[in-house]
Structure formats: structure tokens, C-alpha cells
Amino acid sequence: xxxxxxxxxxxxxxxxxxxxxxxxxxxxxxxxxxxxxxxxxxxxxxxxxxxxxxxxxxxxxxxxxxxxxxxxxxxxxxxxxxxxxxxxxxxxxxxxxxxxxxxxxxxxxxxxxxxxxxxxxxxxxxxxxxxxxxxxxxxxxxxxxxxxxxxxxxxxxxxxxxxxxxxxxxxxxxxxxxxxxxxxxxxxxxxxxxxxxxxxxxxxxxxxxxxxxxxxxxxxxxxxxxxxxxxxxxxxxxxxxxxxxxxxxxxxxxxxxxxxxxxxxxxxxxxxxxxxxxxxxxxxxxxxxxxxxxxxxxxxxxxxxxxxxxxxxxxxxxxxxxxxxxxxxxxxxxxxxxxxxxxxx
Amino acid sequence: xxxxxxxxxxxxxxxxxxxxxxxxxxxxxxxxxxxxxxxxxxxxxxxxxxxxxxxxxxxxxxxxxxxxxxxxxxxxxxxxxxxxxxxxxxxxxxxxxxxxxxxxxxxxxxxxxxxxxxxxxxxxxxxxxxxxxxxxxxxxxxxxxxxxxxxxxxxxxxxxxxxxxxxxxxxxxxxxxxxxxxxxxxxxxxxxxxxxxxxxxxxxxxxxxxxxxxxxxxxxxxxxxxxxxxxxxxxxxxxxxxxxxxxxxxxxxxxxxxxxxxxxxxxxxxxxxxxxxxxxxxxxxxxxxxxxxxxxxxxxxxxxxxxxxxxxxxxxxxxxxxxxxxxxxxxxxxxxxxxxxxxxxxxxxxxxxxxxxxxxxx
Numbered sequence: 227x228x229x230x231x232x233x234x235x236x237x238x239x240x241x242x243x244x245x246x247x248x249x250x251x252x253x254x255x256x257x258x259x260x261x262x263x264x265x266x267x268x269x270x271x272x273x274x275x276x277x278x279x280x281x282x283x284x285x286x287x288x289x290x291x292x293x294x295x296x297x298x299x300x301x302x303x304x305x306x307x308x309x310x311x312x313x314x315x316x317x318x319x320x321x322x323x324x325x326x327x328x329x330x331x332x333x334x335x336x337x338x339x340x341x342x343x344x345x346x347x348x349x350x351x352x353x354x355x356x357x358x359x360x361x362x363x364x365x366x367x368x369x370x371x372x373x374x375x376x377x378x379x380x381x382x383x384x385x386x387x388x389x390x391x392x393x394x395x396x397x398x399x400x401x402x403x404x405x406x407x408x409x410x411x412x413x414x415x416x417x418x419x420x421x422x423x424x425x426x427x428x429x430x431x432x433x434x435x436x437x438x439x440x441x442x443x444x445x446x447x448x449x450x451x452x453x454x455x456x457x458x459x460x461x462x463x464x465x466x467x468x469x470x471x472x473x474x475x476x477x478x479x480x481x482x483x484x485x486x487x488x489x490x491x492x493x494x495x496x497x498x499x500x501x502x503x504x505x506x507x508x509x510x511x512x513x514x515x516x517x518x519x520x521x522x523x524x525x526x527x528x529x530x531x532x533x534x535x536x537x538x539x540x541x542x543x544x545x546x547x548x549x550x551x552x553x554x555x556x557x558x559x560x561x562x563x564x565x566x567x568x569x570x571x
Numbered sequence: 572x573x574x575x576x577x578x579x580x581x582x583x584x585x586x587x588x589x590x591x592x593x594x595x596x597x598x599x600x601x602x603x604x605x606x607x608x609x610x611x612x613x614x615x616x617x618x619x620x621x622x623x624x625x626x627x628x629x630x631x632x633x634x635x636x637x638x639x640x641x642x643x644x645x646x647x648x649x650x651x652x653x654x655x656x657x658x659x660x661x662x663x664x665x666x667x668x669x670x671x672x673x674x675x676x677x678x679x680x681x682x683x684x685x686x687x688x689x690x691x692x693x694x695x696x697x698x699x700x701x702x703x704x705x706x707x708x709x710x711x712x713x714x715x716x717x718x719x720x721x722x723x724x725x726x727x728x729x730x731x732x733x734x735x736x737x738x739x740x741x742x743x744x745x746x747x748x749x750x751x752x753x754x755x756x757x758x759x760x761x762x763x764x765x766x767x768x769x770x771x772x773x774x775x776x777x778x779x780x781x782x783x784x785x786x787x788x789x790x791x792x793x794x795x796x797x798x799x800x801x802x803x804x805x806x807x808x809x810x811x812x813x814x815x816x817x818x819x820x821x822x823x824x825x826x827x828x829x830x831x832x833x834x835x836x837x838x839x840x841x842x843x844x845x846x847x848x849x850x851x852x853x854x855x856x857x858x859x860x861x862x863x864x865x866x867x868x869x870x871x872x873x874x875x876x877x878x879x880x881x882x883x884x885x886x887x888x889x890x891x892x893x894x895x896x897x898x899x900x901x902x903x904x905x906x907x908x909x910x911x912x913x914x915x916x917x918x919x920x921x922x923x924x925x926x927x928x929x930x931x932x933x
Binding site for chain 1: 716721724729732750751752754755756781783785787788790791792793795804806
């Protein structure tokens with residue numbers, strides 16, 4: 227059961243080889259582009275690494291970089307093999323390499339597809355990582371004198387200004403933590419003492435947000451403190467006020483940003499995947515067409531090319547057998563049992 | 572490379588033509604580079620056009636755009652001339668244009684030098700323009716309900732955040748204007764009434780700044796209001812407090828930014844000038860060599876190329892005389908009969924003094 231048999235007259239073989247050479251160079255450039263895209267994504271993820279709790283999401287750019295580098299090698303060899311294919315003298319030296327070559331290149335091509343799928347699948351992991359990271363950032367906002375946490379304030383401020391967001395889910399997250407350091411609180415005043423006594427942990431909680439939550443598009447000067455108190459400000463109603471501070475939460479803003487980036491990169495990588503797959507398919511057809519020619523003196527006859535000699539399932543088993551034998555020692559055990567059985571009978 | 576193989580001269584002339592062809596294409600790329608520099612600079616200036624009062628500084632990117640386009644065309648023509656220089660039949664049609672080409676190319680080099688000089692010379696004008704523009708922006712900050720000025724607040728806020736600056740010269744500029752709109756002032760409260768009465772114009776002035784002046788690098792939450800009152804905030808002394816607000820003024824910040832931008836383009840423009848000059852010199856040598864070869868009987872003989880036929884001073888005198896001749900002829904033409912014998916004698920005299928130029932020495 228041969229998969230996708232096609233007839234190849236001489237002219238068609240020549241054109242296939244030429245097309246393969248051109249395609250392999252395009253695919254090499256595409257591989258370099260994939261590597262660059264992986265680097266860009268990695269850089270962007272590292273820039274905001276401080277508000278992420280874990281680095282699980284980094285597997286996407288890492289895979290892209292590996293696949294990009296591998297595809298440079300794969301397509302370079304595809305070009306060389308394509309060049310040598312029409313020359314009956316040079317082609318045989320590639321024969322022994324072709325089976326492992328196809329195995330490795332199929333593996334990396336499938337890995338490319340997996341990277342794109344992962345970028346969608348890992349959205350939930352990214353969100354939970356950001357949730358924990360931002361919660362810590364907000365909690366340690368006031369600790370500008372604690373080594374290791376002294377830059378949290380600056381990071382969170384710049385993040386909120388750049389992504390135009392406030393808090394984790396929304397601005398109310400700031401009401402639940404003490405974000406003003408004790409160094410700047412006058413403990414002798416009544417107001418401070420009341421607030422500290424008003425909750426179990428003795429924290430100074432305010433219904434206010436840092437200045438980085440302020441929205442420049444607001445028509446009025448920014449109201450940061452006493453946000454829930456309508457009478458504290460003239461002509462102010464917190465239920466209808468929309469433009470004063472940023473409404474969006476930073477987690478949502480960052481997830482949207484990274485998903486947008488990964489969608490764009492994913493679209494590019496999908497087209498690179500299609501290009502790579504077409505290179506491999508053309509090379510396979512060229513190889514089988516040239517092999518059918520073997521031993522024939524007349525190189526201009528028509529030959530048949532195919533994708534797979536046996537069916538898909540049998541081919542996969544054929545490739546996996548040596549791997550399984552190496553890993554599981556499966557066949558060695560079976561060989562050992564055979565002779566014993568026959569003796570007992 | 573030069574594809575025309577007909578009637579080659581000495582090997583050196585051929586190499587010169589090939590080298591010049593490459594050089595002129597490099598010069599075309601440089602022209603494109605200069606053009607894109609001009610586009611980039613123009614876009615950056617237009618982005619902040621709202622805080623600039625006049626557009627005098629735009630002369631720098633405008634010249635860059637013009638020179639970039641002109642030099643792409645000029646150097647493309649140089650490559651065509653070089654391609655045809657190897658072919659005796661096609662070269663003569665360029666002869667007429669070459670003088671004009673040299674004039675245009677020299678003008679382009681002068682313009683590029685002028686751009687470099689202008690980018691330093693116009694710094695004062697840029698500062699003046701920014702000073703007035705920012706002053707207006709700060710004055711109209713509160714007018715978010717006045718058509719035509721309603722975006723000043725957002726513009727100034729985003730500018731102060733992006734360039735990390737506050738006010739025109741420094742943050743105290745905000746103390747002198749009313750930047751809180753009357754719509755948000757409770758005119759019945761005592762504090763507001765006191766402040767309004769405290770000055771002649773009846774403005775609500777305070778020693779406070781907008782939130783966009785706040786510095787994220789400060790270790791304490793931002794203090795925006797009552798900045799000169801040490802008792803209003805715990806553990807605060809305004810004379811020693813450095814990190815709370817941005818210390819730099821926006822005029823300084825913007826001037827530094829634009830000067831930095833124009834300075835960094837300086838070396839690029841200077842190397843473009845050098846490349847253009849080398850194209851001019853090489854083309855002159857090629858032109859004189861080919862013309863000399865065309866004058867010789869045997870095209871395989873060596874011909875000599877030169878920059879100027881006579882010395883620099885004599886060439887200049889000759890050019891001046893030619894120009895004056897053209898002017899004189901234009902003036903003399905209406906009164907032909909009486910003046911003509913004298914004019915002919917004068918011309919003869921001129922021809923006698925101008926001894927025929929020695930043929931190019933082989």
C-alpha cells in the first residue's frame with residue numbers, strides 16, 4: 227500500500243529538483259526568521275519577568291529558537307541533496323543518511339506545530355503566573371527599604387503607566403493592602419491610629435491608589451485618595467466616574483498583550499511550518515523518483531515517486547521499533563522466551 | 572558591472588569605470604539613507620508639534636528629504652554615464668549634461684554641509700519655540716472643556732511621563748498658573764475663597780503639581796500638593812527631597828532629545844558627503860580620460876585623465892569671463908551696429924590674450 231504515488235518524467239524531475247533548491251533557500255530564511263521571533267518573544271517575557279511567578283511560559287520561545295536553528299541545518303541539507311539528486315554519480319553518497327534525516331526533520335517540523343499549539347494552550351498558566359506575581363508586587367509595593375524588594379514599587383508604577391492598568395483585577399486591589407510604608411506614617415495622629423485599629427492585622431488601609439493608576443485622559447486633575455467618598459471631592463460621584471483612574475486590571479492587560487504577541491508570531495510560524503513541510507515532501511518525492519532510476523543507464527526515463535512505501539501506521543512502527551528496542555529491551559526478552567517454550571513441549 | 576564591451580581603452584580606464592559604477596550605486600543607497608533620516612526626523616518633530624510654537628526647525632529634515640531624493644537621481648545618472656563611457660558611440664550624448672551634473676552634485680554636497688551646520692545653529696531657535704509652546708500648554712492645562720485646547724492636559728501629562736520632566740524650567744512653573752479647572756473647585760469653601768483672593772487675577776494658585784510630575788523611582792508614595800509646607804507631610808523636607816518629583820524641566824528634556832537625535836545623524840551625513848565627493852572626482856577623471864581617448868587616432872593608446880585643464884585660479888578666471896560674456900552679450904544685443912566693430916576688436920583682443928590651451932600631454 228503505497229502512499230501518494232506520482233509519475234515523474236525527466237523534465238518534471240528536473241523542475242522538481244530546481245524548485246526544491248529554491249524552496250530550501252526560502253525555508254532557510256524562514257528558519258532564521260523563526261529563530262528571531264523566538265528571541266523577540268523571550269526578550270519580551272523577560273522584561274516583565276518580575277511580575278511573573280514562574281517561567282513555564284518560556285517553553286514557547288525556547289522551542290521556537292531550537293526549531294529555528296534546527297531548520298537552518300535541515301534546509302541547508304535539503305538544498306544540497308536537491309542539487310546532487312539529478313547527478314547519478316553524487317546521489318548515492320546521501321543514501322544512507324536519508325532515513326535518519328527524514329526522521330529528524332519530521333520531528334522538528336512537528337515540534338514547530340506543537341510550539342504554536344502550546345502558545346494557545348498555555349494561556350491559563352500565564353494568567354495564574356501573572357496573578358501570583360502581581361499580587362506579590364502589590365503587597366511588597368511599600369517595601370522600598372527591604373533588600374530584594376526595593377524595586378517593586380518602581381516596577382509596578384512603570385507597569386501601570388505603560389500598560390494603562392491599575393491593580394491585579396482592578397483598582398480595588400489597592401484597598402486591601404497597605405501600600406504606604408510605615409516610615410511615612412505619623413503614628414501620633416488620630417486618623418492613622420484609627421485606621422490601624424480598624425482591622426485585625428494592624429495595617430494602614432486607605433481607599434486610595436498610587437499615582438501610577440491616574441489616567442491622563444481624565445478632564446479633571448487626578449483623584450487618588452478617598453475614592454469611595456463622594457463628599458470628599460467637589461462634583462464627584464465614584465459610581466459614574468470612569469476616566470479618573472485606569473479601570474482595567476494589569477493581569478488582563480498583560481495577558482492580552484502577550485496573547486496578541488503570540489498570535490502574531492504563531493501566524494508567522496504556521497506559514498514557516500507549511501513551507502518546511504513542502505520542502506520535506508518535495509525532497510521525499512525526488513528521492514524516491516531518483517531511487518527508482520537506480521542501475522538504469524538511461525537517466526531520462528519516466529519513474530514513479532511516492533511518499534511512503536508502506537502505509538502510515540506501518541512506517542511509524544518501523545521507525546519506532548529501533549527506538550523502543552533500545553529503550554525497553556522488548557525484543558530481547560521475547561527472543562529469550564522462544565526457545566524455552568519449544569523445549570518444554 | 573559595466574556590460575558594454577565595445578572599444579575598451581586602457582585597462583585602468585576600464586577599472587575606473589567599473590569602480591565608479593559600484594561607487595555610484597553605493598551613493599544611491601546613501602541618498603536613500605539620507606532621505607529616510609529626513610523622514611524619521613520629520614516624524615519625530617511632528618509628534619511633538621503641539622508644544623512647539625513655530626516650525627523653523629523643520630528646515631533641517633526638509634533639506635535632508637530634498638537632498639536625499641536629488642542625490643538618488645544624480646548618482647543613478649552617474650552610473651548610466653559610467654556604463655556608457657566604455658562605448659564610444661553612446662558617450663557623446665552625455666557630454667552636454669556633464670557640466671550641469673557637476674554643478675548639481677557640488678550643490679548637493681554644499682547643502683549637506685549646510686544641514687550639519689544648521690542642526691547646531693538652530694538649537695537656540697528650537698529652545699525658544701519650545702519655551703513658548705510649553706508655557707501655553709501649561710496655561711491651558713485646565714481648559715479641558717474649551718474646543719481647540721481640550722487635549723492640552725493629556726498632551727502635557729503624556730509628555731511629562733514620557734520624557735520624565737516637570738514644567739517648563741522646573742516644577743515651580745506649576746505654582747504660577749491655575750491648572751485646576753473652576754468646574755472642580757468648590758467656590759463656597761473657605762480655603763478656595765482665600766486662595767482666589769490672595770492674588771490680583773483671582774486665580775486659584777496652589778503649591779502643587781499634576782500627577783504626571785511624580786517620579787516612580789521615589790521610595791515614598793508621591794506627594795503632589797502642599798509641596799513647600801514641611802508640616803503638611805510626615806517626615807518631609809522639601810529642600811532636601813530629590814526623588815519625589817522629576818527635577819528636570821521639559822524644555823531641557825526636549826531640547827536634549829532633539830539635539831541628541833540630530834547629533835547622532837551627523838557622522839552618517841558626513842560620510843555621505845565624502846562618498847559623494849569621491850563620486851564627483853572619479854567621474855571627472857573618467858570623463859577627461861574618455862574624451863582624451865576619443866580625440867586620439869588609435870583607441871588602444873593610453874589617454875590621460877585630469878581634474879582641471881588649467882590650474883584652479885585660471886579655470887576660475889575662465890569661468891568668470893564666460894559668465895560675464897554671456898551677461899555682456901545680453902546687454903549689447905539691442906544696440907548692434909555702432910558697437911559691433913568695437914566689440915569685435917575687444918573680442919579679438921580677448922582671444923589674443925587667451926592663448927590656445929596646450930593639448931593634453933601624453
